[in-house]
Structures are given as C-alpha cells and as structure tokens.
Amino acid sequence: MKYLIVLGDGMADEPLERLRGKTPLAAAHTPMLDALARKSEIGTVQTVPNGVPVGSDTANLSILGYPPERYYTGRAPLEALGLGVHMNKNDIVLRANLVTLRTEAAAFSQCVLLDHSANEISTDEAAILMDVIRGEFENSDISFHTGTGYRHLLCWHNGVLPVLAQPHDHLGEPIGAYLPQQPLLRELMYKSHVILDRHPVNQARQARGLHKANGLWFWGAGTPVQLPPFREQTGKRGVMVSATDLLHGIAAGIGLESVPVSGADGSLHTNFTGKAMAAVQALQEGADFAFVHLEAPDEMGHQGDAQRKMQAISSIDQQVIATVFRELDAAGEAFRLLVLPDHATPVRCRTHTRTPVPYLLYDSTRTEQHARQQYNEAQAQYGRYFPTGSALLAHFLQK
Ligand SMILES: [Zn+2]
Structure with a gap:
C-alpha cells in the first residue's frame, strides 16, 4: 500500500455571498475531487488544538503526527532546519519577512503594513x-539567512525570546502597536526600512506597479526544535514535495526526504504537475509515503481573492490530484490518498482560523459508493470527526 497526502494550504474557507453561499472549495471547478468524493470517506479534523497558534507550522506538524502542543517551539526554527541553518542551544531564530510599508506617515510607527509578502x-x-541587509547589519550577535520569496530568517545568538505579531494578521494597520519590545529588533526594522525603501530594486518595482519590499518584519521566533523520525513513529519511509522552507524544514526535522521540483515556487503558477509526478516517482521508487504541499490557496486567502483561490483549488484538482490518481491507477498500485487543508484561510478575514477542516480519504482497494457525496466544508460536517491530526494520520496509515 502506498500513502499519499495532497495538502492544499489554507484551502478551507467560509460560505461567501458572492459565491451564492458556497465556499471557494465548494464552488471551484473540481471534476476530479467530485468523482473521488463519491468513492471516499469524507470528514473533518481539528488540526490545531486550543492554546497553540494557528498556522501551517503547527497544523502540518499535527497532520504528520507530531502534536504541536508537545513539539512546537516556533515557526522559524522549523524553517531553519530546511535552510540548513546551524543553531546553537541558546540561539533564537526569527522569521524575517520582506514586507511592504506605506510610508507617507511622519513617524515610522505610523507606517501602515500594506502587504506581508x-x-x-x-x-x-x-x-x-x-544581501544588502546582511552587509549592513550582520555581526557576531546576528546573522541573516535568505530563504524563498519573501520568507527569510534572522538568527540571534544568545537572544531573548520576543513576543511578536504575525504580519498577515495586521494588514492595513499602523505598525506602532506591533513593533517588538527589544531595541535591537526595532532598530533593525527601522534602519532596514530606510535602506530598502530607496534601493534600486524597489524603485524598479514601484515603476512596474508592484509593492516595494521596503520593510523587514520579524515574527515566528523560537528556540531549536527536536522531532523524532517519521519512520520511527510510523514505520513508513517518506518524501516531501513542497516549495516552502517551512515544509522542507519539517521534512528535514523528521527525516522525510525533500524532492526538488523545478518551477515549484508556492505560487498560483507553480509547477503543479511536476510536483504530482515527483511524488508518484518517489512512491514508485520505493517510498511508502509522500506528502505534497501546495501553498497557493493560502496565499489567495491572505490576499482576500476568492476567484484566484478557486483557480488554485482547480489547479490542484486537475494538475495534482488527477495526475497522481491517473499515474498510480495505471501502475496498478494499491494506494490511499488523503486530501485536506492544514487550516482555513478565509478570504473574508484574510488570516488563519481554527475551525476543523474537511478531509477526503480515498482507498483504491475499496469499492464504497456515496452517490451524492461531495468534498466541501458543509458536507464534511456530516462525516467522521478526528480531534487531532495525529488521530487522522493513524487512521490513514492503518492496515
Ligand atoms: Zn497562511
């Protein structure tokens, strides 16, 4: 038996008036999921428990069988694993987003956070x-590490763990109330804004009608993380297919091999088919388990763009799920396929919410038929409920 998880980041949502009361998942053109739903188990899972922040970090740990309340030390330490950043015991690692600040304000604290990406x-x-940031600020206490897209890291040697706000939770707000307490971090934010705002790369972006990347925003801080190997936990040898440093980091931390895919960038135009084929190939070459992570629906949720969120879900349906199904089916492989989001990112609020998310579990060796069943938030509520990601994973991997 081969086991495959296709995870649409932030794919779950709420009913929208402009979609006639449907969610983007229910309204999107998804012929493959529609066909699979009639032959699958549909239900819901509470990926993130109360008391733990809702994000792709905690939710994906949960789905992979690592209860976040036990294993989670922060988002940045997980990404640091993915970037191969060496951490000492007393280091603090922070996410450093390249963000857009609207700058006409008189004081830095009155700048408005326009765009977290x-x-x-x-x-x-x-x-x-x-590179400019590194040249300007790096010293024996701090180092910067370039990640993917707008997602970078700051390593603060012997630092103190700060309380920080997630940038995607405060879009459109003045930054004053969310600036870090630590003078070092505040100073880095202010000085980097002055330097980045006038940099030629940003002047050129502005000329092209794009948001300037004229600010650094620190969040997701944490201490080094310890995770037992996935193979020890489950007996399965697995691979990870993702464009994000976070998922590569979790993979590195739990011993899943990250499979590189050219053109995979976490965007709406990522190489969806290439990611599907990479997972299929890994399974056919001996892996028991593959995890394919697609970032695009989450980004569209944060942008509040229902149309493009539906487009992302449609691409996952036709280019990822249809591809893995066709290839594994043609190879005569017995497989179980689990489709789910990590968390909801409703376009209404443009941030993550803690509601249970819908899952679809297909088993190629079963012949169950549910003629009217569909995979969406509303129908999933009538199905089985799993109180944790670990419980769903155990159910998925059984037999
Ligand atoms: Zn998100």
Missing part, C-alpha cells in the same frame, strides 16, 4: 535585498 516578491529580487 511584497506582492510575493521573487527569490531573485529578494536575494539582492537580503
């Missing part, structure tokens, strides 16, 4: 800006 700046442009 600077229009999803490319890694190439971001790398130029991060």
Whole structure:
C-alpha cells in the first residue's frame, strides 16, 4: 500500500455571498475531487488544538503526527532546519519577512503594513535585498539567512525570546502597536526600512506597479526544535514535495526526504504537475509515503481573492490530484490518498482560523459508493470527526 497526502494550504474557507453561499472549495471547478468524493470517506479534523497558534507550522506538524502542543517551539526554527541553518542551544531564530510599508506617515510607527509578502516578491529580487541587509547589519550577535520569496530568517545568538505579531494578521494597520519590545529588533526594522525603501530594486518595482519590499518584519521566533523520525513513529519511509522552507524544514526535522521540483515556487503558477509526478516517482521508487504541499490557496486567502483561490483549488484538482490518481491507477498500485487543508484561510478575514477542516480519504482497494457525496466544508460536517491530526494520520496509515 502506498500513502499519499495532497495538502492544499489554507484551502478551507467560509460560505461567501458572492459565491451564492458556497465556499471557494465548494464552488471551484473540481471534476476530479467530485468523482473521488463519491468513492471516499469524507470528514473533518481539528488540526490545531486550543492554546497553540494557528498556522501551517503547527497544523502540518499535527497532520504528520507530531502534536504541536508537545513539539512546537516556533515557526522559524522549523524553517531553519530546511535552510540548513546551524543553531546553537541558546540561539533564537526569527522569521524575517520582506514586507511592504506605506510610508507617507511622519513617524515610522505610523507606517501602515500594506502587504506581508511584497506582492510575493521573487527569490531573485529578494536575494539582492537580503544581501544588502546582511552587509549592513550582520555581526557576531546576528546573522541573516535568505530563504524563498519573501520568507527569510534572522538568527540571534544568545537572544531573548520576543513576543511578536504575525504580519498577515495586521494588514492595513499602523505598525506602532506591533513593533517588538527589544531595541535591537526595532532598530533593525527601522534602519532596514530606510535602506530598502530607496534601493534600486524597489524603485524598479514601484515603476512596474508592484509593492516595494521596503520593510523587514520579524515574527515566528523560537528556540531549536527536536522531532523524532517519521519512520520511527510510523514505520513508513517518506518524501516531501513542497516549495516552502517551512515544509522542507519539517521534512528535514523528521527525516522525510525533500524532492526538488523545478518551477515549484508556492505560487498560483507553480509547477503543479511536476510536483504530482515527483511524488508518484518517489512512491514508485520505493517510498511508502509522500506528502505534497501546495501553498497557493493560502496565499489567495491572505490576499482576500476568492476567484484566484478557486483557480488554485482547480489547479490542484486537475494538475495534482488527477495526475497522481491517473499515474498510480495505471501502475496498478494499491494506494490511499488523503486530501485536506492544514487550516482555513478565509478570504473574508484574510488570516488563519481554527475551525476543523474537511478531509477526503480515498482507498483504491475499496469499492464504497456515496452517490451524492461531495468534498466541501458543509458536507464534511456530516462525516467522521478526528480531534487531532495525529488521530487522522493513524487512521490513514492503518492496515
Ligand atoms: Zn497562511
């Protein structure tokens, strides 16, 4: 038996008036999921428990069988694993987003946080800006590490664990109330804004009608993380297919091999088919378990764009799920396929919510038929409920 998880980040949502009371998942064109739903188990799972922040970090740990209340130390330490950043016991690692600040305000604290991703700046442009940051600020206490797109890291040696706000929770708000308490971090934010705002890369972005990447925003801080190997926990040898440093980090931490896919960038135009084929190939070459993570629905949720969120879900349906199904079916492989989001990112509120998410579990060796069943938030509520991601994973991997 082969086991495959296809995870649409932030895919779950709420009913929208402009979609005639449907959610993006229910309204999107998804012929493959529609067909699979009639032959699958549908239900809901509470991926993130109360008392733990809702994000892809905690939710994906949960789905992979690592209760976040026990294993989670922060988002940045997980990403640091993915970037191969060496951490000492007393280090603090922080996410450093390249963000867009609206700057006409008189004081820095009155700047408005416009965009947590600077229009999803490319890694190439971001790398130029991060080199400037590194040259300007790095010393024996701090180092910067360039990641993917707008997502970078700050390593603070012997630092103190700060309380920080997630940038995607405060879009459109003045930053004053959310600036860190630590003078070092405040100073880095202010000085980097002055330097980045006038950098030629940003002047050129502005000329092209794009948001400037004119600010650093620190969040997701944490201490080094310890995770037992996935194979020890489950007996399965697995691979990870994702474009994000976070998922690569979790994979590195639990011993899943990350399979690189060219053109996979976590965006709406990522190489969906390439990611599907990479998972199929890994399974056919001996892996028992593959986890395919698609970032696009989450980004569209944060942008509040229901149409493009539906487009992302449609691409996952036709380019990822249809591809893995066709290939595994043609190879005569017995497989179980679990489709789910990690958490909801409703376009209404443009941030993550803690509601249970809908899952679809298909088993190629079963012949169950549910003629009217569909995979969406409303119908899933009538199905089985799992109180934790670990419980769903155990159910998925049984037999
Ligand atoms: Zn998100």
